[in-house]
Amino acid sequence: MKNCAQPGDRINVTAAATTAAGDGVLVGSLFGIAFGDAESGDTLVIATTGVFTMSKVSTDAFTVGAPVYWHDSVGLVTTDDDTGSNPEIGLAVTAAGNPSGTVNVRLNG
Structure with missing residues (x-):
């Protein structure tokens, strides 16, 4: 499908604080589980399903x-x-x- 931006099960967000893999992350109304460690301001991949x-x-x-x-x-x-x-x-x-x-x-x- 030409208008699909990404599957959506993993989303890149900006870490608001130091985050460890497995932490819950809330960005506005978007919630996910951190895939890896990140420092504040880093790009962080979160799992949104599973x-x-x-x-x-x-x-x-x-x-x-x-x-x-x-x-x-x-x-x-x-x-x-x-x-x-x-x-x-x-x-x-x-x-x-x-x-x-x-x-x-x-x-x-």
């Missing part, structure tokens, strides 16, 4: 299919949309109880 094991708020409990929100200020996923200030980034594909440190998340893309 399933990733992500660190979560330890006291939150997820069921399979539950919406997953990104709490940007702490760099963790959560069950709380905080009255709309935490964007929904995907769905839990594994259950994760309280307490636990991670949950598998399928990104919305």
